[in-house]
Every structure is written in C-alpha cells, then in structure tokens.
Amino acid sequence: MMILILSFFVIIALVLLKYKKKLFPTTTAQKAITIKNANGEWKWDLLKKTSRSFAIVIQELDKEIREVVCIFYLVLRALDTVEDDMETIQDLGYKIDLLKRFHTLFSIQNDNKDQEFVADQALEKYLKMDPITVKELFDIQKCGVNDHERELLTDIKYLIEDFNKLDAKYQQVIVRICAEMGEGMAETVLKGEVNILNVKELDKYCYYVAGLVGIGLSELFVLSGLQSKSTLETMKKNSIAMGLFLQKTNLIRDIYEDVPDNRIFWPSEIWSKYADSPQELVKLSQSSYKLHKGKSLACLNEMVANALQHIPDTLSYLKVIENSTVFRFCAIPQAMAIATLNEVTNNSKVFKQNVKIRRDFTLRIFHSMKNFEKCQSFFEKYNEKIIRKIDQKNVIKNKKQNEIHVNSPNLSQKKIF
Numbered sequence: 001m002m003i004l005i006l007s008f009f010v011i012i013a014l015v016l017l018k019y020k021k022k023l024f025p026t027t028t029a030q031k032a033i034t035i036k037n038a039n040g041e042w043k044w045d046l047l048k049k050t051s052r053s054f055a056i057v058i059q060e061l062d063k064e065i066r067e068v069v070c071i072f073y074l075v076l077r078a079l080d081t082v083e084d085d086m087e088t089i090q091d092l093g094y095k096i097d098l099l100k101r102f103h104t105l106f107s108i109q110n111d112n113k114d115q116e117f118v119a120d121q122a123l124e125k126y127l128k129m130d131p132i133t134v135k136e137l138f139d140i141q142k143c144g145v146n147d148h149e150r151e152l153l154t155d156i157k158y159l160i161e162d163f164n165k166l167d168a169k170y171q172q173v174i175v176r177i178c179a180e181m182g183e184g185m186a187e188t189v190l191k192g193e194v195n196i197l198n199v200k201e202l203d204k205y206c207y208y209v210a211g212l213v214g215i216g217l218s219e220l221f222v223l224s225g226l227q228s229k230s231t232l233e234t235m236k237k238n239s240i241a242m243g244l245f246l247q248k249t250n251l252i253r254d255i256y257e258d259v260p261d262n263r264i265f266w267p268s269e270i271w272s273k274y275a276d277s278p279q280e281l282v283k284l285s286q287s288s289y290k291l292h293k294g295k296s297l298a299c300l301n302e303m304v305a306n307a308l309q310h311i312p313d314t315l316s317y318l319k320v321i322e323n324s325t326v327f328r329f330c331a332i333p334q335a336m337a338i339a340t341l342n343e344v345t346n347n348s349k350v351f352k353q354n355v356k357i358r359r360d361f362t363l364r365i366f367h368s369m370k371n372f373e374k375c376q377s378f379f380e381k382y383n384e385k386i387i388r389k390i391d392q393k394n395v396i397k398n399k400k401q402n403e404i405h406v407n408s409p410n411l412s413q414k415k416i417f
C-alpha cells in the first residue's frame, strides 16, 4: 500500500514538472516581457535607436553572425552608457564597481536554465551592493544619457535573455572583452575627471574602448567560420588600429561637447604646445585674430595627423577579409571616419558644433565600399586631401611666439598604397 501511495505522488510530481508551464502560466509581468521581446525583436529595435554608424552594417551581416554582433554591440553600448553617465552615478566607488562587474550580468550558459530566471538572478546579483535598481537608477530624469541608452539599461533583461541563447563559443568572447573593457574604463574613472596626459595614454584609453572591440570581432569572425583561422593573429594585431582610428576620429570630432563637460581626451602633450588649457584652445578657435585661430587649427590638425598613423594597419586588416558582408561591416565605418577627418581638418567649426559628413555622401560611401580595391582608392584619395590641407598650415606660432612645425604624418615609413 505504502509503495502504491509513494508511486502515486512520484507520478503526480513528474506530471507537474512536465506541464509546469501549462499548469502555471506566466504572470502578466512575465507575459509583457515575452511580448516586448517577441522573437528577439527588442535588440534590433534598440540597435536602430542607439547606433548611427553600425545599425545598417550589422543588419547586413551574414546570418551566422548577425545576431551575435548585434548583441555584442548592445552589451558594450550598455557598458559605455554606465561609463558616460555623469549625473546619475555620482558615487565614484559605486561607478567603478558597476563598471568592473558589468560583465557578470552575462554568464556563459552550458545548460537549459530558464532564461528569464537567469536574467533576473544576474540583475539581482549585479545590484546587490546597493538597494536601488538599474530601473530606478536610470529613470531619473536628469540623467547624463539619452532616452534610448536609458532604455537599453532599464530593459537590459531582454539583452541577457538573448545573450543566454547564443552559442557558448560566442558568449565567451563577449564576456571576456566586456570584462577587460570594464576594467579599463574603471581605471579612467578612478582618476576622476578624464584628463589624458600624452599620446601613449590616449592610445591606451582607445585600446580599451575600441581596440578591444576589434579584437573581439576578429575572434567572432573566425569562430563563425566566415574568416580562416590562419589569419586570426594578424587580424587581431591590426584590429587595434581599426578601433583606434574610429575612436580617435570621434574624440577629435566631439571636442565641442567634451571640453565643456571637462572630459579632456586630447592629450595635454599636444594641446599645451598651442594653449594654456583646452578651454583656451576653444576660445582661440573663435578669435578673429588669424594668429590665435591658427593655433587652435594647428592643434586640431596635429590630432588629425596622429589619427592618420593608423591607416596602414587598417588597410592591412581590410585586405585579408574573406567574406563580403564582413568586409562591408568593417570598411564602411572606416571610410566614414576618414571622410569625417577630411571634414574636420583645418575647420574651426569643430570647436563649437558637431561637424558631420553629409547624408548623400554617407549613402555614396555605403554604395561604393564593395571590395578592397574600391576602399583602398577611397582611402588614398582622402588621405591625400587631408595631408594637403595640413601641409598648407603646418607652420604656426605657439603661445611663446616660437615657430612650431606641425609634422605631417609620415606615411611613407610604411608602404600603404
């Protein structure tokens, strides 16, 4: 009799386990989650909302890697939002901790755990040191990030869910790069206000926030089988230049908003040749005195020349890409960067507004980046244009009225074209 009763309970338990989801349907809140992220649509929506430069090229990628790269982009974008937020997270110690532990939101899955449950747990663990939740944290109106970036953080649960569905080989790369980047960002935050001293420090910062992205992407391309394994080491080496070129272009272009925010990415090693402070540099750029304006322009041109140094390695990277969708994904942002550099060179507007390339020009770039040869001749053309502009202005007077020679980038050292 006892055995019969026991068997009855065991059978009931097994049936309950099997039909758990049907018998106990999801709560309204859980249903809302499922609807909002039906078929993983949320990430594509967020990608379009948060990225001007990468949304199209990611969607155009081969289907083997499209989702992976989209999730990789959003994970790093979310981390970047934690770093960028100047007002909500004012406690430096808390911010450093959040940056360093951000990768723990994404853990490598080797089993079939309930995705929602895992996402919930990860979030709880991530926030354990403070009672306020990410939602409360980023719902505060006066937050230093825009609405879409805030949405990315408040709804990060969907990203965790989608990340959990990825193949473990991809998850490992994403988590490792995210962890390294978080450490690097924490190091910058640790120093308080961003204040880059020299070019070496600038390169180090750019390595953390962009060079690492290139390394991770190269690994993903190889893991997906779209790129041969034999090229991995060269790809990884040159991918750092790819990231640095993009990042430096952005930092040059964004001087108008970074200086008022006290985020000084232009190294003092460079600006101190032309002004006593970055703020003075901005003032000089608005001056009607040719000599004063000239100093700010010479400084800007020196920053551009510094970025151009990465072109040889960038082209070496692009040359060995084997898949056409990967090629376009990599080449289009680089082509947009050199076109932006051409726009900003010797242009004093950079110090007061966002200098962008025109929409029709962006479209032309999208259509023309079909293969390496086309990309190479585009780079050749714009590299020459920029050098010509810099060369015309390469002798200026510094603040002590001595002559300063702004060196044109010595591109002949390495044969690029």
Ligand SMILES: CC(C)=CCC/C(C)=C/CC/C(C)=C/COP(=O)(O)OP(=O)(O)O
Residues within 6 Å of the ligand: 050, 051, 052, 053, 054, 055, 209, 210, 211, 213, 214, 215, 217, 218, 239, 242, 243, 246, 247, 250, 329, 330
């Ligand atoms: C190998 C390889 C492909 C290397 C490149 C690595 C890479 C994509 C680095 C990201 C650098 C960067 C400046 C991103 C933000 O650009 P943004 O502000 O212009 O973009 P957004 O419009 O998405 O904000």
